[in-house]
Amino acid sequence: MKSRGITIDDTFAEAFTMSATGVVITADSEKWARQAAVTMSGFGTSVIGCGAEVGIDRALKPDQTPDGRPGVRVLLFGSTPDALEPQLKNRVGQCVLTSPGSACYAGVESKTRIGLGKGPRFFGDGFQTPKRLGKSRYWRVPVMDGEFVVEESTGVVTDAVGGGNVLILGNDRAGLLATAEAAVAAIGEVPDVITPFPGGIVRSGSKVGSKYKGMVASTNDAYCPTLRGRVQSELGPDTVAVLEIVIDGLTSQAVANAMKVALRTIIDTGGAKGVTRVSAGNYGGKLGQHHYRLRELLP
Amino acid sequence: MSGLTFQLKAAPDERLDLSALIPGRLAAMASAEVAKLVVGTSKRRLTVGDVFAVSGKAGDTVTIAGGSSRLDFIAAELDQGTVIVEGDAGMCAGRKMRGGRLEIRGDAGAWLASGVSGGLVLVKGSAGENIGGQRPGDPYGMSGGIVVVDGDAGDRTGDRMRRGTIIVRKRCGANAGSRMMGGTIWAEQGFGPAPGILMRRGSLIGLAVEQMLPTFVDTGRHDLVVLRVLSRYLASVLGQRAPRPLSGAVRKYAGDMATIGKGEILITA
Numbered sequence: 001m002k003s004r005g006i007t008i009d010d011t012f013a014e015a016f017t018m019s020a021t022g023v024v025i026t027a028d029s030e031k032w033a034r035q036a037a038v039t040m041s042g043f044g045t046s047v048i049g050c051g052a053e054v055g056i057d058r059a060l061k062p063d064q065t066p067d068g069r070p071g072v073r074v075l076l077f078g079s080t081p082d083a084l085e086p087q088l089k090n091r092v093g094q095c096v097l098t099s100p101g102s103a104c105y106a107g108v109e110s111k112t113r114i115g116l117g118k119g120p121r122f123f124g125d126g127f128q129t130p131k132r133l134g135k136s137r138y139w140r141v142p143v144m145d146g147e148f149v150v151e152e153s154t155g156v157v158t159d160a161v162g163g164g165n166v167l168i169l170g171n172d173r174a175g176l177l178a179t180a181e182a183a184v185a186a187i188g189e190v191p192d193v194i195t196p197f198p199g200g201i202v203r204s205g206s207k208v209g210s211k212y213k214g215m216v217a218s219t220n221d222a223y224c225p226t227l228r229g230r231v232q233s234e235l236g237p238d239t240v241a242v243l244e245i246v247i248d249g250l251t252s253q254a255v256a257n258a259m260k261v262a263l264r265t266i267i268d269t270g271g272a273k274g275v276t277r278v279s280a281g282n283y284g285g286k287l288g289q290h291h292y293r294l295r296e297l298l299p
Numbered sequence: 300m301s302g303l304t305f306q307l308k309a310a311p312d313e314r315l316d317l318s319a320l321i322p323g324r325l326a327a328m329a330s331a332e333v334a335k336l337v338v339g340t341s342k343r344r345l346t347v348g349d350v351f352a353v354s355g356k357a358g359d360t361v362t363i364a365g366g367s368s369r370l371d372f373i374a375a376e377l378d379q380g381t382v383i384v385e386g387d388a389g390m391c392a393g394r395k396m397r398g399g400r401l402e403i404r405g406d407a408g409a410w411l412a413s414g415v416s417g418g419l420v421l422v423k424g425s426a427g428e429n430i431g432g433q434r435p436g437d438p439y440g441m442s443g444g445i446v447v448v449d450g451d452a453g454d455r456t457g458d459r460m461r462r463g464t465i466i467v468r469k470r471c472g473a474n475a476g477s478r479m480m481g482g483t484i485w486a487e488q489g490f491g492p493a494p495g496i497l498m499r500r501g502s503l504i505g506l507a508v509e510q511m512l513p514t515f516v517d518t519g520r521h522d523l524v525v526l527r528v529l530s531r532y533l534a535s536v537l538g539q540r541a542p543r544p545l546s547g548a549v550r551k552y553a554g555d556m557a558t559i560g561k562g563e564i565l566i567t568a
Binding site: 066069103133136 | 443462464481482483500502521522523524525527528529530531532536544561
């Protein structure tokens with residue numbers, strides 16, 4: 001089907017059930033809260049090689065944070081809660097504790113908890129002190145600019161979704177990038193989702209497996225424009241590039257909302273920038289528990 | 300809000316133990332049974348019917364109308380519902396509460412909220428010694444919950460307290476936070492002499508201290524994020540009753556250095 005001159009494939013995005021947790025990082029200014037959040041999100045694009053998929057969900061106003069300072073919510077997605085816990089511990093310990101003026105609180109509410117300040121508190125070398133307020137326990141770790149306040153645990157859910165996606169195809173690489181950027185910015189307004197790849201955009205879509213032993217994923221040759229003619233390509237003759245937006249969400253509905261917003265942005269603005277086609281990545285529907293049909297998400 | 304009202308017939312001539320008069324315990328009882336509950340503490344074995352005129356129907360609230368400083372153990376072991384005292388309460392009000400709400404619209408006696416592990420205790424007037432303190436036989440004092448006293452507090456507030464929060468709108472007497480193991484005491488108008496004696500952990504927050512112990516060390520002025528967390532937490536739980544939010548800037552004294560010194564007195568002036 002076509003919408004505003006852009007072909008929409010009659011296909012679906014295939015996504016997987018994942019575990020997810022989150023934190024709220026605050027600081028003296030949003031700039032520094034974001035700095036800690038960006039640092040913590042580094043090397044967090046895919047569970048395949050990074051151990052966790054990490055990204056900024058949204059900025060929080062002072063009246064939305066536990067300490068009344070500007071904040072940023074970061075979400076982490078992984079295969080299991082046990083896999084997420086060391087990721088959280090290391091990222092908070094190395095990237096948030098070290099950031100000037102920062103504090104770190106639970107960012108997901110759930111009965112199931114994993115350690116947040118449990119590990120980093122030992123940086124206090126015995127000078128750390130606890131403060132329990134209601135059901136939450138906070139650790140105050142002395143550091144060189146005062147105290148690092150970190151909540152002892154945060155919630156973890158096991159019914160989150162990872163791998164929602166949209167593929168943007170077209171005949172102008174710069175225009176595609178600008179369209180993808182606009183779509184990622186629009187997704188930024190949707191709560192409870194992240195786009196974990198660089199700037200939210202992936203240029204190296206993968207297929208399952210490889211000719212090489214030990215590689216669990218390799219380049220998606222059917223979507224590589226320079227291989228057109230050599231492989232069974234999925235690309236038309238005018239396609240010069242494909243960019244993908246991958247979406248992880250705390251709920252399936254959140255992922256669907258983000259895909260809707262992305263599709264609307266691409267259709268509204270992409271035609272003038274060389275976008276000719278929109279598609280989605282799947283594995284035939286046999287691997288992922290969640291399917292998002294593009295035609296059901298169109299504006 | 301529904302429940303039984305216990306109207307005091309006359310000022311009691313002996314101390315009364317009102318620990319039986321909590322909503323959860325009264326809910327399953329017929330009115331005749333309620334009237335036969337023993338509340339006296341002498342050989343006379345005074346019953347509810349001897350002392351109170353009972354009205355209303357069992358529900359989630361118990362109201363004790365007409366207070367006296369001889370009404371002890373009000374709302375002891377309360378775990379749900381509300382107990383309202385329209386007047387003064389005696390000793391050990393709210394003892395070992397685990398949840399629910401106790402509202403005293405007069406003064407409270409000694410040992411208010413001793414051994415409390417949860418719930419909310421509100422006192423319109425002042426309270427006696429050892430709020431949230433450790434009674435003989437207890438392993439420690441208060442271990443959770445929130446106490447708000449609109450007036451003054453007596454000596455040794457929070458003795459051997461472990462967790463929870465005590466807010467005193469006016470002033471604490473001597474030795475507040477003695478032997479404290481954790482938790483927070485916030486006296487908006489400050490502390491009497493020697494607060495925090497032998498405290499190990501915990502926070503005492505107040506406008507001023509009448510006489511600081513020499514075993515507390517001045518660590519200087521600091522902007523503490525945890526005080527913002529505390530202020531917002533109390534605002535969320537207490538609403539209008541919450542103390543005025545702290546900006547975070549305080550002078551911190553660490554101690555008691557005669558013990559492990561992990562406690563603190565934070566001066567808000």
